[in-house]
Amino acid sequence: MAEKNKKQKKYYEAWGDTLNALHLFRTLCIVLVFAVIGLVLLLKQAVVKPPLVVKVSELGQPTIVTNYQSEVSVSPPEVLNFVQTFIDLFTGHNYYTYDENFRKSFKMMTLECQKKMDEYLTTNKIIDQIKQAQYKTKVNISVVDITKDSKEAVFVKLKGYREVLSYLNPEFKKEIFFETDLVLKKVNRQIQTPWGLLVDHYKETIFKEQ
DSSP, X not given: OHHHHHHHOOOOOOOHHHHHHHHHHHHHHHHHHHHHHHHHHHHHHHHTSOOOEEEEOTTSOEEEESSTTXXXXXXXXXXXXXXXXXXXXXXXXXXXXHHHHHHHHHTTBXXXXXXXXXXXXXXXXXXXXXXXXXXXXXXXXXXXXXXXXXXXXXXXXXXXXXXXXXXXXTTOEEEXXXXXXXXXXXXXXXXSOTTSEEEEEEEEEEEEEO
C-alpha cells in the first residue's frame, strides 16, 4: 500500500532565481507588445498625415494650403506646370530615361487613362521605336489654353513641336508639330497626387512632320 501511494505522489523543485527570471521575461514581453502596438499606431498616423501643399497664385505668390482636401481648386500656373511636366515625361522620348519617364507619367493618369495609354504605346510600338533608333527628344510647348475649368475637371488644349534626334545616328533629325487635347480630373491632394490633378483623357494630333 505504501508502495502504491509513493508512486502516486509527484514532486518538482523550483528555484527562486529561475522563477524571478521567468516573471521578468514575461513582464518584458508584455511591455514590448504594448510598445510595438503603440509604434504601429504612431506610424499609421504619420502615413495619413496630409502633405504640405503650396499653391502659386497668378502673380507667382506661393501660399500654403492648410485644408487641402476641401480646397480642390487649381490655379492656372499649377495647370501649366502639371501639363508641361506630363508632356515632357510622356512624349519626350529618350533612349536612356524612357522607362523611368513612362513610369512617372503613368502615375499622373487615372487608372482608366493608364489602360488606354498602355494600349496606345503597344499598338504604335513606341517603345520598340525608341530602342531601335535610340531617340533623344526635346519637347517645345508654344501654347497652353485652358478651354474649360469645371468643378470636376480642367480641359486643356496645347500646341508645340518635338525635336527628335538620335544617339545612334548624329545626322538624324526630325521635327514633329502636334496639337494635344487633355482632360485633367480634379482629385484630392494627397502624397500620391500633390498636384490635385490626374490626366483622364489624352489625344494627340500630328499636323506636320519634317
